[in-house]
Amino acid sequence: GQQVMQIPQYQHVQEGEDFTTYCNSSTTLSNIQWYKQRPGGHPVFLIQLVKSGEVKKQKRLTFQFGEAKKNSSLHITATQTTDVGTYFCAGPEGNFGNEKLTFGTGTRLTIIP
Amino acid sequence: EAGVAQSPRYKIIEKRQSVAFWCNPISGHATLYWYQQILGQGPKLLIQFQNNGVVDDSQLPKDRFSAERLKGVDSTLKIQPAKLEDSAVYLCASSLVARGHYEQYFGPGTRLTVT
Incomplete structure (x- = not known):
């Protein structure tokens, strides 16, 4: 089945x-x-990217979907303590109308004040 | 709108005992999911319902886990008998349609400890 990996882990x-x-x-x-x-x-859901090469921004967060639609990134500018948490990407697999989400391994972000 | 409700929030049982979790999805959401999240890992889908039909249960350990969704609304997940490795957070989520284009809304989860 589909595998979704994230780096770094921490x-x-x-x-x-x-x-x-x-x-x-x-x-x-x-x-x-x-x-x-x-x-x-x-x-908690943050965003969904659909198009190849798509870039979306939410305040200090920038999300990008790769051209080949096999990779993605999340960039946070000027982190704040409220950004602490684990960030997961998730991709659908399965037949249209019955897809299930496969979650990535997650990246745990900690902030040093 | 009200979010996804789950109960209980915490449960401690001994191995070989049974346990049941309850989930009430967001009103109008046809798709309901049960996930198992082991500490330090991402959520793993156990079972997915579309209304009251099962869409995917390929990762559900069917010898000990069972789930039902009566009348296409509430759902229960049962473990019988529990094993130590079942210690995890059990998350329920719902979405409008299982088409990969609608976000999933998660409940607060039930933290299960098996001793």
Whole structure:
């Protein structure tokens, strides 16, 4: 089945530094979703990318979908303590109308104040 | 709108005992998912319902896990008998349509500890 890997597994940054997590799928994706999970919390949807090469921004967060639609990245500019958490990418697999999401391994971000 | 509700929030049982989790999805969401999330890992799909039909249960350990979704709304996930390796957070999620183009909304999860 489809595998979705993320690097790095952990990232510790000083507050104000930038952060990037990379997501790679073993198969071509129709779209990719990103979720954030705060410590002790549940995953919360951030964004969905659909088009090849698509770039979307949400304030300090920039999401990119690769040209081949097999990889994606999330970049956070000038991190804040509120950015702490684990970031997961997730890609669908299966037949149209019955897709299921395969979640990546996640990147855990911690901020040093 | 109200979010996905789950109960209980925490459960501690001994191995070989049984346990059940309950989920109430967001009103109008046809698709319901149960995930298992082991500490430090991403959520792993156990079973996916479209209304009250099973779409995917390929990763559900059917010798001990069962799930149902009566009337296409609430769902229960049961483990019988539990093993130590079942210790995890069990997340329920729902979405409007299982077409890969709609985000999933997660409940707070049930943290299960098997001793």
